[in-house]
Amino acid sequence: MPERTILMVDDEVEIRNLTSIYLKNEGYQVVDAPDAVSAMDILKKQKIDLIILDVMMPGMNGIEACLKIREEYNMPIIFLSAKTEDMDKIHGLASGAEDYITKPFNPLELMARVKSQLRRYYMTPEKVASSPFLEKGDLKVNEKTNEVFVRDREVRLTPKEFQILSLLLRHQGQVFSIQKVYEAVWKEPFYKSDNTIMVHMTKIRDKIEENPKKPIYIQTVWGVGYKA
Incomplete structure (x- = not known):
């Protein structure tokens, strides 16, 4: 090294x-x-x-x-x-x-x-490419097959929900504003009045969290955004 x-x-x-x-x-x-x-x-x-x-x-x-x-x-x-x-x-x-x-x-x-x-x-591209899985605790996401598992139970997400979850898991610990999430996933300008991300986050949490009101996989950083 x-x-x-x-x-x-x-x-x-x-x-x-x-x-x-x-x-x-x-x-x-x-x-x-x-x-x-x-x-x-x-x-x-x-x-x-x-x-x-x-x-x-x-x-x-x-x-x-x-x-x-x-x-x-x-x-x-x-x-x-x-x-x-x-x-x-x-x-x-x-x-x-x-x-x-x-x-x-x-x-x-x-x-x-x-x-x-x-x-x-400094994780090499070869190491990243060798495994299609993104993991956090009991949550596992396969980016090649678009499959999501929580405690070995498969969870069905919509394409946009999957993209949002993958984005946060690829950058664990990093806080993403609502605007950054929207523009990264939708590839278009964000409008302040748009509550699309909040609605999608609620749906994702309902599907992957044991208690959506006390999330452990996707956390809200109040006044800033979301992070995994």
């Missing part, structure tokens, strides 16, 4: 130093930056495989930086933040990050998250 390079962005030098020690012990190369502007300069000069990004920094904050990074790059981003409210996490994930860890954090947990994100990001 090639050596991966992690960009650590935090205005606290102690956190940068501590995290760098753990990352290097795991065999990663580490580049650090004290602020978002410096991080953007680094991204222009060298290949970065994953970014660990502080939220509260002077100047450009982490959310703003993440949005700007996503205009050009798609490597995994893990937020570190002292903000622990659910809405803070939702805003972080909605801005394009794959994960969100609150401070103070366990360095070993962060290392596990880094490894998980890199495994997912």
Whole structure:
């Protein structure tokens, strides 16, 4: 496996130093930056495989930086933040990050998250193609045959319902707005007054969830959208 390079962005030098020690012990190369502007300069000069990004920094904050990074790059981003409210996490994930860890954090947990994100990001096309199945818990979707199974029981979905479910399962953990889901599946512009997605989500949950009012496969991120 090639050596991966992690960009650590935090205005606290102690956190940068501590995290760098753990990352290097795991065999990663580490580049650090004290602020978002410096991080953007680094991204222009060298290949970065994953970014660990502080939220509260002077100047450009982490959310703003993440949005700007996503205009050009798609490597995994893990937020570190002292903000622990659910809405803070939702805003972080909605801005394009794959994960969100609150401070103070366990360095070993962060290392596990880094490894998980890199495994997912660098899964080769051959590995993806070798299995037609998308899985989450007891839910299994076969994209080649358009079959859906929940606890080994086949569930019948309409073509659009199947496409929505497959889209979310292919990007587990990523929050999709109603607009993004609609445009990805229907391939046409979205209109704010259109409640098509909400209706389809209700039907999908009625078919795959044991308790549609407490879904475990498709979750609503209030004010943002949906995720698997």
